[in-house]
Amino acid sequence: MIRSVLRAALVPAIAFWATAAAAESFVIIGATVVDGTGGPARKADVHVEDGRISAVGKHARGKGVAVIDGSGLVLAPGFIDTHSHHGAGLDAHPDALAAAAQGITTIVVGQDGGGPLPVADLFAKREAQPAAVNVATYIGHNSVRAAVMGADYKRAATPAEVERMVALVEENMRAGALGLSTGLEYDPGIYSDPSEVIALARATARHGGRYISHMRSEDTRLDAAIDELLEIGRTARLPVQISHFKIAIVDRWGDTGPLLAKLDAARRAGIDVTADVYPYTYWQSNLEVLLPSRDFTDLAAAEFALAHMARPEDLHLTQYPANPAYVGKTVAEVAALRGVPPARAYLDLIIEAEAKGMSSGVMGRSMADDDVAALIAWPHSNICSDGGIEDAHPRGAGAFPRVLAWMVRETGRLKLEEAVHKMSGLAADHMGIGDRGRIAVGQAADLVLFDPATVADRATIENPTALPAGIRTVWVNGVAVVETGKPTGARPGQAIRRAN
Numbered sequence: 001m002i003r004s005v006l007r008a009a010l011v012p013a014i015a016f017w018a019t020a021a022a023a024e025s026f027v028i029i030g031a032t033v034v035d036g037t038g039g040p041a042r043k044a045d046v047h048v049e050d051g052r053i054s055a056v057g058k059h060a061r062g063k064g065v066a067v068i069d070g071s072g073l074v075l076a077p078g079f080i081d082t083h084s085h086h087g088a089g090l091d092a093h094p095d096a097l098a099a100a101a102q103g104i105t106t107i108v109v110g111q112d113g114g115g116p117l118p119v120a121d122l123f124a125k126r127e128a129q130p131a132a133v134n135v136a137t138y139i140g141h142n143s144v145r146a147a148v149m150g151a152d153y154k155r156a157a158t159p160a161e162v163e164r165m166v167a168l169v170e171e172n173m174r175a176g177a178l179g180l181s182t183g184l185e186y187d188p189g190i191y192s193d194p195s196e197v198i199a200l201a202r203a204t205a206r207h208g209g210r211y212i213s214h215m216r217s218e219d220t221r222l223d224a225a226i227d228e229l230l231e232i233g234r235t236a237r238l239p240v241q242i243s244h245f246k247i248a249i250v251d252r253w254g255d256t257g258p259l260l261a262k263l264d265a266a267r268r269a270g271i272d273v274t275a276d277v278y279p280y281t282y283w284q285s286n287l288e289v290l291l292p293s294r295d296f297t298d299l300a301a302a303e304f305a306l307a308h309m310a311r312p313e314d315l316h317l318t319q320y321p322a323n324p325a326y327v328g329k330t331v332a333e334v335a336a337l338r339g340v341p342p343a344r345a346y347l348d349l350i351i352e353a354e355a356k357g358m359s360s361g362v363m364g365r366s367m368a369d370d371d372v373a374a375l376i377a378w379p380h381s382n383i384c385s386d387g388g389i390e391d392a393h394p395r396g397a398g399a400f401p402r403v404l405a406w407m408v409r410e411t412g413r414l415k416l417e418e419a420v421h422k423m424s425g426l427a428a429d430h431m432g433i434g435d436r437g438r439i440a441v442g443q444a445a446d447l448v449l450f451d452p453a454t455v456a457d458r459a460t461i462e463n464p465t466a467l468p469a470g471i472r473t474v475w476v477n478g479v480a481v482v483e484t485g486k487p488t489g490a491r492p493g494q495a496i497r498r499a500n
Contacts, residue, residue, distance in 0.1 A: 024478070025049040027060055031070025031449060034417055035439040036077035036425035041417060046075060048445040051478035051492075056441060070449055073472055074416070077424035077437050078105025078446030079400050082276045082384045083212070083243050085111065086396070087135055089389030094131045095487035098389045101467045102400040103423075103448035105476045106134040106496065108431055111243065111386075112214045113142030113183030117168070120175040123495040132481040134446070136431065136496035138181035138212055139172045141200060142189045153188035157196050165196070169203045176497025178431055179210030179238070184225070185217065185289055194228055201236035209498065210432055212241040217292065218283075219249035219309050219366070226262065233271040241430055244386045245275040245375050248283060248366035249309050256374040267380070274430045276384035277376045279402045281367040282461070284318065284386075284393040287350045287360040296350045302343040306331070310364035312342035316461065318392035319361030322353045331362075363393050363461070373413050376403065382427040383419075394464045398457030401468035405456040416452060434499050445478035 026048055033044045033056070046053060047060035054060075061067075079102065086099045087109035099107055109115055109122075116122050119137050126135050145153060148164045157165065169180060180200055183189050201211050211232055215225035226242070233240035247255060266273050288294065290305040306312050312332035320326045326334055326349075335345035353360045375381055383403055387396025400423055407414045414422075428437025436444045448471065455470030467485050474482040479492035 024066070025054075025062075026066035026068060027062065028068045028070050028075055028447075028449065029061065031073050031075035033439055034074055034076045034420045036420055036437050038417055038421035038425065041074070046439060046447070048447075048475070048478045051445055053439060053441055053443050053445050056439060068449075068473070072451070073449050074452050075439065076103070076420045076448050076450070077439055077443070078448055078474065078476065079103045079383070079423040080106045080108070080427035080431065080433065080437055081400075082108050082241075082382055082427050082431055083111050083278075083386050084109055084384070085386065085388040085391075086133070087137075090126075090131045090135075091129075093389050094129070094491055095481070095489070096131050096133045096389065096493075097467070097482070097487050098387070098391065098397045098465060099385070100132050100474050100476070100482045100487070101471060101485055102385075102397065103450065103471055103474055104133060104385070104400060105446035105448070105474065106136060106433070106436060108136045108138070108178065110138035110140050110177070111181050111183075111212070113140045113181055113186060113189045115140040115143055115181070117143050117147060117172065118175060119172045119177045123176060123497065126493070126495040130491040131493040132487065132491055133476055133493045134436075134496050135493060136178055136433065138179050139169055139177045139204075141180060141182040141192070141197065142186060144168045144200070145188045145192065149188065154191050156191070156193045162196050162199050165200055166203045169200050170207070173204060173207035173209050173498070177209065178498050179212065180204040181212045181243075183214040185214060185292065190216070190292070190294070194231070198232055198235050201232050201238060205236045205238035207498075208432075210239045210241065211236070212243055214243045218246050219252075221292070222247065222249070222252065222259075226259070230266045230271055230273060233266075233273055234269075239272040239274065239430070242273070242275040244283070244384060245277050245381065246283065246367050247371050250366070251308055253368040253371055256371050260374070260378050263378075263380070273380070275375065275378065275381045276427075276430070277372065277381050278384050278386050278395050278399050279372060279376060279406060280393070280395050280399070281369060281372060282363050282365045282393065283367070284361065284363045284391075284395075287346070287353070287362050291350075296347055296354070299343055299347065302347050306343055306346060310366045312346065314365035315346075316363045317349075317361070318363050319359065320349070320353065321358040322356050322360075361392065373407065373411065376407060376422070377413055382422045382430050390465065392464055394457065394459035394461060396459070397465050398459035398468055401455050401471065402457035404450075404452070409452070432498060433496060436496075445475055447475040449473045
């Protein structure tokens with residue numbers, strides 16, 4: 001039980017108070033500390049002062065500070081979500097509860113090649129209007145490409161256009177972005193030549209940045225997509241990360257061994273390749289993502305996609321402004337309503353949305369549990385959510401507790417120390433964030449106190465925003481932002497820029 005509660009949890013949520021509250025001191029006693037390094041758990045007290053960890057161990061106790069009793073609980077570093085879309089909801093929901101209630105204290109946005117430009121404006125906004133969580137960002141290749149090429153993007157960029165893209169990347173790297181992100185299955189990046197991406201990656205590398213990618217394929221061309229990512233790492237000489245690593249085609253289920261062997265060989269050859277993974281067999285994207293040729297008249301391609309990548313009964317519409325009544329239905333159900341074969345219904349849904357200039361959203365099952373577990377267990381994978389604040393996919397509210405429940409407690413595929421390492425210290429390493437992700441003197445006091453016996457996700461497809469169980473308290477920069485699943489109102493999150 002908390003014997004003395006931080007005042008920050010009891011006052012109105014304004015930026016001034018969040019800053020002032022971070023200067024308070026408190027000590028957490030009696031908890032089992034899992035410090036984010038992957039090392040063994042141990043009993044230790046942790047003292048926080050001025051938003052930083054000031055002491056760890058018996059000498060952490062002192063007089064005149066708030067004392068928090070963590071007996072029977074685990075104290076871990078705050079979790080770092082290396083592939084997050086929670087940032088899009090921070091204006092409406094600055095408590096970021098879907099993320100913070102999971103123990104996430106830092107979100108990394110600008111993913112899949114998207115995100116706002118310039119990133120300096122994002123940082124300025126987050127400093128003027130702090131949220132409950134910290135925010136770091138990548139530069140989105142699709143955003144850069146759109147800024148330079150506009151509507152005329154269905155082609156390779158000219159050398160002059162690439163030069164302008166390089167200048168934009170350099171400008172945003174100087175502003176503190178972590179690196180370059182691509183979404184090569186999405187418009188407009190799908191039309192880019194690999195040489196264009198390498199040129200931008202080289203510009204990123206000149207500033208000490210990193211490359212993270214939703215690759216060109218996660219299914220039929222998975223091997224070629226991995227090869228492209230590895231070539232970018234080799235040629236541009238920068239760390240490369242596979243976003244939401246998956247095998248999203250039934251024909252390849254069980255192939256994690258050869259894929260991971262390829263990545264291990266690349267690492268031995270000097271390519272710093274890593275991955276992030278979320279613990280679900282369902283993905284979420286748009287309808288057209290299953291058709292890389294973007295030929296929405298190709299019935300044979302649609303039939304192949306629905307037979308090998310995601311069955312029509314496993315494709316749930318999450319967004320369809322062209323006919324909102326379809327939201328929540330599967331492609332199979334829409335086909336039955338229309339009296340047409342599923343492949344025909346699938347193509348018609350895309351064509352109708354395109355004709356009205358409207359987007360679509362779909363959640364599809366394409367992965368196997370054993371493959372997801374094997375990819376998570378790879379020593380160079382960290383955990384991500386790929387989720388948002390008001391998300392139709394349960395990953396937005398449940399990804400990190402699900403790993404602790406499923407991979408640690410239920411299946412034993414990971415030790416608790418390994419799981420926490422993947423959520424904190426390893427994630428920080430993969431993002432180049434040096435002062436978070438570990439419980440050690442001098443680190444930012446981003447912390448999560450949870451019950452290892454009860455922590456679990458409760459979000460489902462039917463109730464995707466249900467908050468997890470077992471997370472007791474979450475601190476960001478030394479200020480409590482979540483207490484027993486409820487927001488405190490504090491907004492101590494910071495903008496995190498790349499360390500030079």
